[in-house]
Each structure stands twice: as structure tokens, then as C-alpha cells.
Amino acid sequence: MRGRILEINNDENSVEVIKALASEPRMAILELLNKAEMNLNEISERLDMPAPSVTVNIKKLEEAGLISTEYQPGSHGSQKICKRTYDSILISLPGSNVHFDTNMVEISMPIGNYKDFKVEPTCGLAKEDGYIGILDDTRSFLEPEHIYAQLIWLRKGYIQYRFPNNLPDKTILNNLELSMEICSEAPNYNEKWPSDITVWVNGIEIGTWTSPGDFGTERGKLNPDWWNSDQTQHGLLKIWSVNHNGSYIDGKQISDTTLEELNIYDDNFIDIKVGIKDDARNIGGLNLFGSKFGNYEQDIILRFRYDYE
Template sequence: MKSIRLDLDNQEGMVLIAKALSIDARIEIIRLLYKNSYNINEIAEQLKLPQSSAATHVKVLEEAGLIETELVPASRGSMKICKLSLESIEFLMKTEREEDSEVIHMPIGNYVDYYVEPTCGIVSEKGYIDEEDEPRCFYNPYRTTAKLLWFGKGYVEYRFSNHLLVSRQLKGMEVSMELCSEDHEYNMDYPSDITLWVNGIEAGTWTCPSDFGGRRGKLNPSWWPDKNTQYGILKTWIFKPEGTFIDEEQVNKLPIDAYHLEANGFISVRLGIKEDAKHIGGINLFGSSFGDYHQDIRMKLIF
């Protein structure tokens, strides 16, 4: 399970969670799922609720990201298994502006360099961009409209302007995006070692456990097939004077100054799979209209 932090700039997220926790029955469902996973009939039985009420409460909790559901085969059709997806939530009663920060949003199709091997592809909110499993599709000029891209091996590289660093003292930087592994269709047991480089310097590797599917991503357009990858996990690489972190876990002791963020006219961010990685499981990179999080690649500069 994961933890999340929300500040006052994430008003939509705060409202969703507050709504989800505003009814006693939903808190009881969370308490129940903390110990085990249950289907909706079992939840209704244990909490003495009508099945329709239990299903409604589960839907609200899922929309808020507090629980996850998965359809599994049953004796008659399928049933929805519910499990807790968050271990903790931290509410910060301040905004990014109060922290003196600037945020740059990079569309996932605005990469400046790439090398990919199949399986691979790009889609916009409306449909496929070029032919699937053909690396040349990453050259298609419509790639700038991409909302989901994937590849089995390789990398994509982005360049962020560093003009904000000219007259201000940088204290920290965060780079966040929604990611998962990449297998044909989806595979819940398919780890991948995903690495981030900043200005050519390795900033840490995160091992994603899955190419996630089994339930629809909250933002996915209706035409996207259920059998395909559906959602990822929001991961944040954090750069501080005392070292580099992925979420709250320190991955190396390189301070933010070691990445030479002012050396060029841009900050290079490369995302990929190392050739000698233990788990070469590819990458799905989600944009603002796919997956569970309404964002592209997000760079936050803290002054």
C-alpha cells in the first residue's frame, strides 16, 4: 500500500477524499479491508448493509483512490474483489505558492529523444497514433498529442527550461509521473526496474511490481479496451541538499547540486530501462487523460 500527500492546491483530491470519509459505513468498510480483501457481498454481510448500499459505498471509495477493485472469475460470471490501496493520507494546510515554488507541466508526447523496442505504441485521447509495435511511430508528428505511451525496452528523454533558476536560489526539485510496467495486454505479476536520469546522471531506480489492469483506469476514454493496461502508480523523484529520494525513501546521497541543473539552457530528464537491469519489464507512461491521475510529467522547483 502507498501513502499520499495533498495540499490546498489539490482541491479536487481533498474534496473526493472528504466526501468518501463523510459516512460512517465507508469508514467501517476501510476498517474491514485493512485486515483482508472481500467481495461486495461479503462486505454487505459483515456490516449488515443492503448489497446495493455496499456497492454504492465501494464505488465512492474507489473514485477517491482509497480502495481498489478487481474483477475475478466466479461460479456465475465474475465478482468484484475490494482491497485497501492507501495506508496513510497527509493533508498539508498550505499551497505550493506559500512554499515559494513553480510547477512545470510537460506533455508526455513532447520528448526530444527516444529509443524503444516492442511492445511499443502511442495513443491520444481519441485513438492510436500510427501503428502499434512499430518504433518508428514515435517519430509521428502527432506524438505531441499523446496521452499514453509504452515500450518494452529503451528510454524517452524530455527537456525542461531552467530559466527560473537564473535569479533564484533553488532548494529542491521534484519530478513526478504515473508509471507501470509493460507486458502484452496487462500482467499483474510483471516487475520492471524503471530508472530516471537527470542531465545524464542516474537519479534512482524504482521497481514497479505490475503492468496494472483488471479494473479500468479512472480517466481512460471509453474506447480503450478492458484487456489492456489500465493505470499506474504516481511516483515522485525528490532532489534535496541531503540526497535523492523516490517518494520518501532515499535512493542515493547525491545532493541536488550534483545534477548541475544550471549548466545548460535546459534540464534533461530521461526515463527508461537500463540494459543490465534485473527486471527488464518496460514502461507505461500515463498522461492527463489516462490512468488514475490527471497529470502529465510534473516538475516542481522549490526556492
């Protein structure tokens, strides 16, 4: 799964999507299908929901495009397999100045390809086939292998990346969006371990999200076999964005910082920093997941949405 985003803009499908989401049983089905593809009987058993109700709700979600289904051979005839089609939904309300129908540039940055860091233990890095360097030793972040990291964790500090500025010439930037799978960092794991995680763009703070915990109860879908089950397993897919009106996390405004303050046009690169501020209320560390760990098959994604002059 790759952090798939559905963008709706006051069109005829918007109402159907919103209606489909306005149901606790259907939201429970979407949450369940985030963990694995399932047939109707499995959904019925896991949610303790009557089979006819499952069928009706699946049809509503399918009509809204929020899940897809296919028939596969089973032990007793064919079975209907359901899977979720999106991980996030971005809604542009009528009259909004945020437009998602513009041109877009997307850049994927491997989490191990950082340009700078400042970390404090507990800290470490892992790749697909094992740890990198020595656990809780900051020198491990200087190992040449760090570029292959698929999971990075730290108790305090930051990781900084330099993205190429691929915004085309003679364009007007309307929206900058940054998405990543992330969570707190606790010993082993702790579902109730808040941490204030902040993002900076070109040195300008755009917003802080308080992660509720370090998630380890359910195994990450992408984690390699060697990764122990008593450790951090997955994060949450979070989206920071900035437009001409302010800065947002998952569509909710969290600051008045605008695109104009980020000096996007000044250089051929854009610096992105993710970390824990020294004076944060909740210093609970962070885990950053690459495309081979956690639940989302993506690295750090930077998107530009723009119009031509």
C-alpha cells in the same frame, strides 16, 4: 484527479493526519475512494463494514482533511457523498532539512512532447481517439502526432524530455521533484510483472523504482471508451525527488545523488529521461500515462522549491 499532494511540516494538523492514517479500516476507505466517489452505504457494502463504523471512520478522515463530503439528493432523501482529497502525503519530520514552505515553480510536460527516444517492442502510443502510427513499430514514435500521445509504452529503452529551467534568478534550489503515473509493460497486462524503471536528470541517474506489475484488473478512470479492457489500465503515481542530502522515491532515500551533482544552474533547460537500463535486473518495460489515461489527471510534473538568496 490531478496528483494532489498534502505537505505537512510538524504543525498542529500533522498529528491528526497521522492518527487518521493509523487505522486499517480508514486506509481501506481511502483506497476505495481512489477508484470513485461513494456514499456511506456503498462504502459499507464494498468493505463489508457496519454502517456505524463507516460513519465514525469517515468523520475522522474528514476532520483530518483527507476526504471531503457533501450531501446530494438520493432516491430516499439526501445521501452523503465522500471523495478523497489527496493522492500523496509528504511529511517533513522535526529537524528535517527538507522544507516545503518555500517558493515553488511547477511545470507540466505532456508525455507526447518528448525530444528523444530509444524504444524496443512491444511499443506504441495512443491518443484520446485512437492509436498513433503502427503498433510495435518504432517509426510510430516519429509521427508528427506523437505530441498528442496520452499513453506511451515500451519494452526496453527510454523517453527523454527537455523542460525549461524556470528557476528564478538569485534563488537557492532546495528540492527538485518529478511526479508521473507509470507502471510496467506486459503483453495485454500482468499484475505481477516487475520492471526496474530509472530516472535521470541532466544525464545523472537519481534512482530506480521497481514497478510490481502492469495493472489491468480495474479499468482506468480516465481511459477513453475505445480503449479495450483487456489492456493496461492505469499506473501508480510515483514521486522522485532530489535535495541537498540525496535522492528519494516517495520520500524514501534511494541514492546519495544530490542537487549539486545535477548542474541545474548551467543551462536554461533540464533534461529528464525515463527508461529501462540495459543491465536492469527486471527488464519489464514501462507504461507512461498522460492526463487523459489512467487514474491521475496529470502529465509529467516537474517542481522546483527554492529560497531567495
